Amino acid sequence: MGDVFKALSDPTRRIILDELTDRDGQSLFEICSRLAMRHGRTSTRQAISQHLTVLEEADLVRSRREGRTKIHHLNTEPLRSIVDRWPLPRLEE
Template sequence: MADVYDALAAPARRAILDVLADRDDQTLFEIVARLMAEHDLGLTRQAVSQHLAVLEDAGLVSARRRGRSKLHTLDTGPLREIARRWPDKDTP
């Protein structure tokens, strides 16, 4: 669980998750372009790749190959686990 919190600590990684929440199955190139256009983050491909690796290690992003492309997909499972661990006391 600590890995999830560490992964969410960086604003750039949260922005990457926002980009993937809008649309799954994006390549590194698409993510970098959308970070620049939508979040005004001018990160290099290498920096985004390193952030994606942290998110993958935390289980928040999965990647699969399609031909020569690597597609990244958001996985909200670890976030649901956090919500289950600390349920909202106001909800019956």
């Protein structure tokens, strides 16, 4: 679970997860383009690739190859384990 918190601690990685939530199954090029166009983030492809590696190590992103292209998908299972460990209290009406 520590890897999940480390992965979520960086604002760029949170934006990457937001972008994969909005449109799952993106290549590195697509993610870099969306970060630049929608968020003004002009990080290098290498920097974004390193962020994706951290997200993969935390199992928040899963990747598969399509030819020479690596496609990235959001995986929310590690987030569920956090919610299961610390469930939100029910608010009384």
